[in-house]
Amino acid sequence: MNIYWEGFRTFFKIGCFTLGGGYAMIPLIEEEVVNRKKWLTKEDFLDLMAISQTLPGVFAVNFSIYIGYKLRRLRGSLILALGTILPSFLIILTIAMFFATFADNQIIAAIFKGIRPAIVALIAAPxxxxxxxxxxxxxxxxxxxxxxxxxxxxxxxxxxxxxxxxxxxxxxxxxxxxxxx
Amino acid sequence: MIYLQLFIAFFKIGLFGFGGGYAMLSLIQGEVVTAHHWISTSQFTDIVAISQMTPGPIGINSATYVGYAAASNAGFSNGMAILGSAMATFAVVLPSFLLMIFVIKIFHKYHNHPVVNTMLSVLRPTVVGLIAAAALLLMTPENFSTPNESAWQFYISIFLFLVTFLGTQVMHINPIRMICYCGFAGLLLYY
Missing domain, CATH: 1.10.287 (Helix Hairpins)
Structure with missing residues (x-):
């Protein structure tokens, strides 16, 4: 299979399952990239963790850029980053387009009144x-x-x-x- | 020029967003709520809530959402708002590209360098402060109400805050499930 397509698919999949923030998907990426596809060695992966934590920016995107670059230089990193970003871009864009009409709905408003304090607690907790x-x-x-x-x-x-x-x-x-x- | 403003704001967020999603929140809030007034505090909290329930990093999610909302609020059509969304998302990942490729080329030379290690050892505690600030900034009347405005909502909010904090920290309840419980509580108590 074409390496670009395979890389894109792998990171699109990772992007689809990144619930709960960057650190939650480290085991997922390790399984795909180190154990299954063997694009990186275990040592490479630890180096990559160090770099991604040091650098600013979105953790998952930093990961995909690094791996893409290792595989096929700039073009590889562009394609893998696109794969990571695309699922959340499409989902959030859809929500953004329709949320304004939902937000005025009494039921939705009540639900979000309950959710907001919980979100503040989830941010404070870590x-x-x-x-x-x-x-x-x-x-x-x-x-x-x-x-x-x-x-x-x-x-x-x-x-x-x-x-x-x-x-x-x-x-x-x-x-x-x-x-x- | 809304597109240029979006680009600059999210480029800054991508460039200085150290320490992962939550640490980026205070940065994102500083730009999109405090500096540019593209969205309100409660809208911002809603985006965080949506980000928790949908896949994807918070940095990308907020860029996509705010890019759309800002262009849309400025009176642009749907298609132009999607362009704003794409612009903000592109801007937030661009610094990662530039820095990552730069670092791949020089990393092995400076990895474990004492000066780099010292910088990291002071940046890590700072990141904890950034996250605390994000939480404090969201404790507003918009999100919690006040005893005068609506005592009912205020005390329920405090209660849900404490339950979520203890539930996820002490009882290790899954955060997404916790959000669903609180949404259900809101539905029962407010509707």
Whole structure:
């Protein structure tokens, strides 16, 4: 089978089943790409995880770009990324076109009144697990607290905070602990 | 020029969206609700809800939805609104392309470099702060009501918030199922 078509189909399938955000589909991608298609070795896959977590942007798309590039350079990455994006693009576009007419419906409005507080809770909840994974201790707990308050109370754009922290981290790593291996 | 604005806003979101879907939320909200007023806070929460229930990354979903809604609210026809949707989606993934291909070429040289590691060790806790901010920004009267405006809705909202938080964290209930329960509660209590 044509490698472009096979890559597109594989990532279209992954895009269709990415319920609940990027991290949920890591096992799915590993099964397809490492075990079944053998496009990447296990070591490649771990490298790819590191890169995708380091870089900004949508996790699943970063994955498909990397694998596509490994397979067939730029054209491969374009086709695989398109496969990942297309399912959600089509589904959301359909919803966007009809949601306005639904939103005024009394029943839909009542359902969404119940759902909204739940969504806020779902966003707040991962903070606890992630705080553990990010090694937050007494020495660096000011970073997330300062970040959250600056955005919430003072309306600072998150973009400035990310730039500030990245530059601060760079200078700290370069000047304060240059021998740290 | 709405298309150019959409392109710039979502290019920025793609470029600075570190730490995955939830961390991107405060960025997306900053651009589309606070800066450009393309959609309201409650519409934004609805998009997050829809994103949770449909497949696909939140970054793509919100770009697709907001691109359509913004062009449509600006008075463009359906076809032109679909173009806005495609434009925003393209803009949010473009930085990934540029950065990813750049990094593939230099990655093995700088992987595990001490300076890169230090940068990552400060960016990770910051990302937790970004997610917390996204949650705090959504705790608005639009989403929760207020005791004065509608005490009934306010206390139900607080209750559903707590139940969802504990249900997913302590009892490990599937989030999608939790959303369905809350939607059903809303239907029973408000309709």
């Amino acid at each position: 903070c606890i697990n992630l705080a553990r994974a990010a090694h937050i201790k007494l020495t660096n707990v000011w970073l997330p607290v300062f970040t959250a308050l600056a955005i919430w109370i003072f309306g600072v754009s998150p973009i400035y905070i990310i730039i500030l922290v990245a530059v601060g981290g760079f200078l700290y790593g370069k000047l304060v602990q240059p021998d740290n291996k």
